[in-house]
Amino acid sequence: MPATNPAAAAPPAAALGRLRFFLAVAGPGLVVMLADTDVGSIVTAAQSGVQWGYRLLGLQLLLIPVLYVVQELTVRLGIFTGRGHGELIREKFGRPWAFVSVTGLAIAVLGALVTEFSGVAGIGELFGVPRVASLALAVAALLAVVLTGSYRRVERVAIICGLFELAFLGVAWAAHPDFPAMLRGSLDIPYANRDYLYLVAANIGAVIMPWMIFYQQSAIADKKLRIEHFRAARLDTAFGSIVTQIIMAAVLIAAAATIGRSNPHANLGAVGDISDAFRPFLGAAMARLVFGLGVLGAGMVAAVVVSLALAWGIGEVTGFRHSLELHPAKAPWFYGAYAVCTLAGAGLVLVMPDLVALNIAVEAMNALLLPLVLGFLIALAVRALPEGQNLRGWYLWLVLALAIMTTALGIFGALSGMGVV
Numbered sequence: 001m002p003a004t005n006p007a008a009a010a011p012p013a014a015a016l017g018r019l020r021f022f023l024a025v026a027g028p029g030l031v032v033m034l035a036d037t038d039v040g041s042i043v044t045a046a047q048s049g050v051q052w053g054y055r056l057l058g059l060q061l062l063l064i065p066v067l068y069v070v071q072e073l074t075v076r077l078g079i080f081t082g083r084g085h086g087e088l089i090r091e092k093f094g095r096p097w098a099f100v101s102v103t104g105l106a107i108a109v110l111g112a113l114v115t116e117f118s119g120v121a122g123i124g125e126l127f128g129v130p131r132v133a134s135l136a137l138a139v140a141a142l143l144a145v146v147l148t149g150s151y152r153r154v155e156r157v158a159i160i161c162g163l164f165e166l167a168f169l170g171v172a173w174a175a176h177p178d179f180p181a182m183l184r185g186s187l188d189i190p191y192a193n194r195d196y197l198y199l200v201a202a203n204i205g206a207v208i209m210p211w212m213i214f215y216q217q218s219a220i221a222d223k224k225l226r227i228e229h230f231r232a233a234r235l236d237t238a239f240g241s242i243v244t245q246i247i248m249a250a251v252l253i254a255a256a257a258t259i260g261r262s263n264p265h266a267n268l269g270a271v272g273d274i275s276d277a278f279r280p281f282l283g284a285a286m287a288r289l290v291f292g293l294g295v296l297g298a299g300m301v302a303a304v305v306v307s308l309a310l311a312w313g314i315g316e317v318t319g320f321r322h323s324l325e326l327h328p329a330k331a332p333w334f335y336g337a338y339a340v341c342t343l344a345g346a347g348l349v350l351v352m353p354d355l356v357a358l359n360i361a362v363e364a365m366n367a368l369l370l371p372l373v374l375g376f377l378i379a380l381a382v383r384a385l386p387e388g389q390n391l392r393g394w395y396l397w398l399v400l401a402l403a404i405m406t407t408a409l410g411i412f413g414a415l416s417g418m419g420v421v
Contacts (some may be wrong), residue, residue: 025232026239027155028078028219029071031305032212033240034162036067037247038112038302039119039295041206042168044363045248046274048199049255054177054185055196056203057256060249063207066406068241069399070374073381073391074213075233078220080389085217086316088384089376097376098317102310104372106341108210109310111362112302113345114352119299121349123292126275135346142303142342147328147335154324155219158304164297165247167290172250175257182253198364198417204410205366207245210373211309218312222323303342311338364417367410374403 048056074085081088086105090098117135124134145157190196216237225233255274275291308324314337315322321331328335378399381391391399 022232022235025225025229026236027152027159028216028223028225029075029233029237030240030243031155031158031162031219031301032071032216033067033237033244034159034165034298035215035302035305036207036209036212036240037162037165037244037298038116038306039299040112040115040360040362041248042119042251042295042298043115043274044199044202044206044360045251046255047360048203049252049257050259052185052190052196052199053256053261054182054253055188055190056199057182057249057252058186059200059203060245060252063204064241064245066402067207067245068238069402070208070377071212071216071237071241072234073377073399074217075220075230075237076385076389077377077380078217079225079227079230079233080385082221082224083217084221084312084316084322085214085376085380086313088217088380090317092380092383093376095317101372101376102313102317104369105210105214105310105313108366108369109306109341110345110348111365112209112211112306113341114348115362116299116303116306117346117349118352119295123295123299126288126292131350135349138300138303139342139346142300142307143339145304146308146324146338152223154304154308155223158301161297161304162301164293167294168247168250168254171290172253172257175254177253177257185256194416197413199360199413201367201410201413201417202360202363203248204370204406204413205363205368206248208370208373208406209366210369211306213373213377214313215305215309218309218316218322222312222325303345307338307342307345310341311335364414367414370403370407370410374407378403 045060077083077085077088083091086098086102089101117138120138121131121134125131145154220233251274258279275287279287311334312322314320315331315334318333320333322334323331326334378391381399382396383390385391
């Protein structure tokens with residue numbers, strides 16, 4: 001029998017060890033990125049493809065590094081301070097500013113929950129399920145996941161739900177898009193068109209949201225990640241940034257190659273209308289099923305994340321106990337806040353129409369919140385991080401430049417679309 005070469009066996013074992021280490025650390029970045037591709041984002045990407053073909057495709061790719069830079073700062077803050085976003089703002093800038101930040105968070109969370117539950121209700125109605133029944137089932141599932149689990153269980157359930165979004169990749173490929181047309185469209189930018197600029201703002205707001213920062217930083221603190229986990233946590237965030245924007249691009253491509261090509265002046269009236277983009281390749285029944293799974297996955301994972309983000313944010317600002325590792329009886333305000341905002345989002349959808357315009361307006365609103373969100377994030381990265389990890393030198397100026405350009409474009413687009421400028 002030939003002798004075993006220990007040197008040859010060591011690299012695979014080391015690689016396996018690194019993979020296990022990464023999988024143990026990964027989660028907060030991937031979960032928040034899957035939630036980033038929520039119902040409002042899917043609707044915004046689909047409407048972009050229908051109305052403008054591939055003209056907003058390049059923006060999806062350009063937002064990958066911006067998204068990574070923003071969320072990587074939350075990773076640094078969570079790991080090197082061990083505190084959530086709201087708690088750090090309270091410590092460094094005082095309680096009034098902390099309440100300002102959590103107020104902006106509450107506005108964004110309420111808007112996000114309306115889009116998530118409108119997606120759930122829209123898919124239910126697509127299959128003939130009454131809105132009350134689909135919303136009740138969704139709320140019951142969301143409460144059960146959080147109230148009966150730990151952080152790791154919530155994370156696993158969120159990832160499983162979010163993986164259904166990968167269905168959009170298959171549909172984009174099946175649509176057989178014209179690649180030269182994609183390149184030409186990406187370079188054809190109608191800078192002066194207000195409707196186009198409004199969707200630019202909505203797409204920016206669909207990528208950078210206040211609750212993402214609160215959630216990922218608090219999740220890292222709740223998961224008790226430390227300095228030795230920093231590299232793996234950054235990789236988790238980078239991987240999630242790429243996945244979420246590829247999914248957004250896939251939805252845009254599928255809509256542009258189908259509805260956008262046959263009826264470029266179509267205006268999607270309901271979430272279920274987007275399933276028409278899948279019909280030529282999958283048939284009516286399968287299109288509804290695949291699209292329904294994708295939207296439900298996106299809506300459920302996002303509803304968990306945004307509700308937890310607000311519960312964590314309120315707990316961090318007020319000082320109440322706030323951890324998924326605590327039994328509900330030991331952290332009643334934390335779990336109560338989660339339950340109340342979940343119920344409030346579902347309740348609003350019961351009385352509001354399921355309109356695509358509503359989803360896009362919420363994303364545009366997120367763009368208007370960017371100065372508050374990015375301002376606090378960059379200020380904390382300068383003041384709260386230890387020497388060697390804080391923003392300084394050329395990277396500080398790069399982050400500031402990206403933040404200013406993204407914020408200016410988002411606000412200008414939103415105000416242009418509303419006819420203010």
